[in-house]
Amino acid sequence: MPIPVPDALAAYYAKQSPEHLPWLRALPTLADTMLEQWSLKVDGPARHGMVALVIPVVRPDRTPAVLKLQPRDEENDGEPLALRHWAGTAAVHLLDHDEPTGSMLLERLDASRPLSALPASEGIAVIADLLSRLHVPAPPGIRTLTDIATAMLTERPLLNRLTNPTERTLAIACADATAAAISEPGNRLLHWDLHYDNVLASSRTPWLAIDPKPISGHPAFDLMPSLDNAYLTPTALLHRFDHLTESLSLDRPTATAWTLARTLQNTLWSLHDGETTLHPIQATIAHTLLSR
Template identity: 30%
Template sequence: MGFEPPQRLVRALRETYGDAAAAGWLDELPELTRDTLEHTGLAAERVIAPGGRSSLVVLVPGAVVKIAPGFTRPDLERDALAHWNGWGAVRLLDQAREGALLLERLHPDVSLRSLPEAKALLEAAGTVRKLWVEPPAGHGFESVAERTARQAAAMDAHRADAEAGELVAAALAARAELVAGPAETLLLHGCFRQGKVLAGDRAPWLAVGPDPLVGERAYDLARLVRDRVEDLVAGSAGASTARRRVNKLADSLELDRERLRGWTLFRAVESATRALTAGRRTDAELLFEFAGWL
């Protein structure tokens, strides 16, 4: 079978890492995938589409093979999954070879997004709580402060935008205040949202696809707050619903409401500015509208 990458993977790699880096790896991907499967002795059933934004995911009998370019740091995902050892997350079965992971097989077409919103948020909160553990000794994960410092530097170019400048300034100010004092240093998923939680057999719901780092729980929860943002913006009560989400999630997980609100603002505006840079204006407008409600 062919191993052409899904278009979502192609677009995301080019947007995040540049055309040159993405093109080089994408050109090699079909052969790399065949070599990896030959190395594992497993036969491909199908490529998951639309799939992820940083890796090719191939279903094989009883497992999943995930293949990612080195510049996305799949070694960090491996280390986080090994540390969780199946607690709240997909289980790492083996590192098939460099840049490739052999993972427990879940139900790839059934995520928390298949549930009604209230139930999905409840299950998401129960899942992410399990992931917040002490990181392993001598880990190589970056901190929330380090990751967001890079993001803030890129956002700064949008301060002068006539429409977005005020929100960008507010998001940067929120981030500066949030990282100024002492913070938690727990292992975080990094990009936790409903679509990153899949149905499993040994547990009802398990997280996949971490972009791990260490820091405070409120940062990790912030992406979940804006899930289904298109529905929020389309609804007549989007603003009040968004604010209720912040309060409800913070209270259910015993977090400070204002810290969650601040990280939700920063992460929404950061995503919006990246969308603007990539020419995805519709996505940017949705995110800016959401951020303005906070």
């Protein structure tokens, strides 16, 4: 039987990524092709996130794995390279990769046990430990934070679309911080999206990172996903931020600047989507860090 496209995944692509609808229509055929190419047997119902379809499978040697299928784009194109570079250290193992389609065969982790199941106060130590081991020198071929930050700053005029003057001032302060931080772009391999649902339990080690959107840059650009993963009071936010900066031995002003750059990035995306207000969590993070 062909692998069906989940309704929720189809709805996401129709609304947020219509340019990839041809890929989505071909997804059942792609799944069948990759199952045959790697001699895989389906071993349970498929799951999906925002973008990818993940199918639990068994390899010919009876090793459990997952087949991950997603359209190739700028954000995920470096995922196989990053996973190969990490070689299973703090991240899921890449078992095989089909370059033309971007399909990946990955080590199977325990999807029923994400880090988000733990209290955030406990999970932050896991995030800090994983980041400390993921932040190795980046290999060639990974998109750079310099290019990303430079492109963000060219879109600074979009901040005038924010209708609330206080929010607009806050967003401009984030742009100013980004402009100041760009002189220290860094060269570490960043995960970019290490929030609590992108960490799963594993039989070979307690926790492993999944689903990187790799960037070569400053480690502080990796803090935001674990800060805005759930609503935080300013006190809890600062505790989480301080834990990360201390564990990763980051200069606090630099860490603040690159975290504000992530607020700028998120705000620009919202403005492109037609929003005219600053997201409350982003506003809280920016205001708290700037007021310290």
